[in-house]
Amino acid sequence: MTTEELKSLKVNKSVDARGTSCPGPLLAAKKAMGEIKSGDILEVLSADEGTKKDIPKWATKKKHEYLGTVEESGYFKIYVKKG
Amino acid sequence: MEENKKMCMVLFSGSIDKLTAAGVILSGAVADDMDVDIYVLLQGARAFRKDIADDPKKLNMAENVELKEEFLKSLENLKVKTWLEFFREAKSLANVKVHICGLAGKVWGADKVSDFVDITDDIVGIGECITAAQESDVHLFI
Numbered sequence: 392m393t394t395e396e397l398k399s400l401k402v403n404k405s406v407d408a409r410g411t412s413c414p415g416p417l418l419a420a421k422k423a424m425g426e427i428k429s430g431d432i433l434e435v436l437s438a439d440e441g442t443k444k445d446i447p448k449w450a451t452k453k454k455h456e457y458l459g460t461v462e463e464s465g466y467f468k469i470y471v472k473k474g
Numbered sequence: 475m476e477e478n479k480k481m482c483m484v485l486f487s488g489s490i491d492k493l494t495a496a497g498v499i500l501s502g503a504v505a506d507d508m509d510v511d512i513y514v515l516l517q518g519a520r521a522f523r524k525d526i527a528d529d530p531k532k533l534n535m536a537e538n539v540e541l542k543e544e545f546l547k548s549l550e551n552l553k554v555k556t557w558l559e560f561f562r563e564a565k566s567l568a569n570v571k572v573h574i575c576g577l578a579g580k581v582w583g584a585d586k587v588s589d590f591v592d593i594t595d596d597i598v599g600i601g602e603c604i605t606a607a608q609e610s611d612v613h614l615f616i
Contacts, residue, residue, distance in 0.1 A: 412552045414501035418563065421505045449505060 392459045397470055400458070403431035409438045409466050416442040417449060424455070424473055431473050432458070438466040446471065478569070481510045482610035484603065488521035489536035490557065491545060496616050497560025504568040508612070512572045513603040519578035519590075527591040528558050561593050573598045 406423045408416035416437040446469050447457040454474035461468045481503045503510050526532045535542045564570045576597045579585050607613045
């Protein structure tokens, strides 16, 4: 998906994990996934560089769909569709 | 339904740096929906004593011992959980069991589950640890 498409997504749940370091954002994503239904879209905000690779790999392994990452100033937003 | 993968973590160390690393690894395993059995051996058992577990002053570093204050301050600045918080959170999210080696407990004057921090499930012998290691998908020694 393009950045514009990602920015226009209707997000069902957003978690702000910018105050945490690894493994905080990953665990925040796992917890949030338990609170949404299949097909819903989760947005994770993080400033932890390792999370950029961690969450996409985790999402794919867990049969969710990684949609993409949007860079913001000093942090980024990761989008995952629950499988 | 697919069975969860199993991790067997043998936690020999009772040092605050290695316990913190164990907590980070444990969190990753839990995020991956793994079932985790933690076997706490010799030095580790001291750290799990309930009068010691959450007091960083009573736990040493395994490496760079002179940098303990810097290490702890940095973790605090980064808002990293304490090792005990990592373990507690992991137990609340997945099937994580903490087993203390009976011999190890006695070495440190603790031989009942109630002598240890409340995340402790039971006191076991080494046979159970070996069986868990044989049956696990991932086996770590820390």
